[in-house]
Amino acid sequence: MGFDQYHEPPEELSAQTRTFARMCANLTEEAEAIGWYEQRISVEPDPASRAIMYNSLGEEFKHFSMELEYLFRAKPVWRETARGILFQDGDIVANGEASEAAVDSGTAPADAPQAGAMDAMDTSLGIGSLKGPTL
Structure with a gap:
């Protein structure tokens, strides 16, 4: 079985x-x-069906956000770059250029995580164990 996700x-x-x-x-899949949900919701005439799809869309937002956070934890420089772009007012492109310049020059925010090995980081998403209570 082949996997197209690898280029090496x-x-x-x-x-x-x-x-x-x-x-x-x-x-990418999220x-x-x-x-897809945005397109379906925009053309769905039935209110009940549209409400169900909108609820499903919320799950996709959650999954996308959790996966993005995992990747940020795996690559601290990605998080540093994103900090200067996400949730910022103003021009998105200008924020991106300024953030990239700050990371490249080593003047990223002092509270930004330092680069390190992924296996040494805490990859917990803070949701606790899915195994249930231990006895």
Whole structure:
């Protein structure tokens, strides 16, 4: 079975890189699903059906956000760059250029995470165990 998500031979990639590639693929799929739901909602005439689709869209937003957070934790420089762009007022492109320049010059915010190995970071999404209570 082949996987198009790899651009290099998978057996030559570390487990960490393969996991990162999987999460990137998941993020892409969630973004596609968000686009599909937006299109379907915009043309659906039945209010009950539209409400169900809108509810499903909210799940896709959640999944996309969780996957993006995982990737930010895996690549702190990505988070540093995003901090200067996301949730900022003003011109998006100008914010992007300024953020990239700050990261490149080493003047990113002092509270930005430092680059480090993914396996040394806490990848918990803060949702607790899905196994249930331990006895």
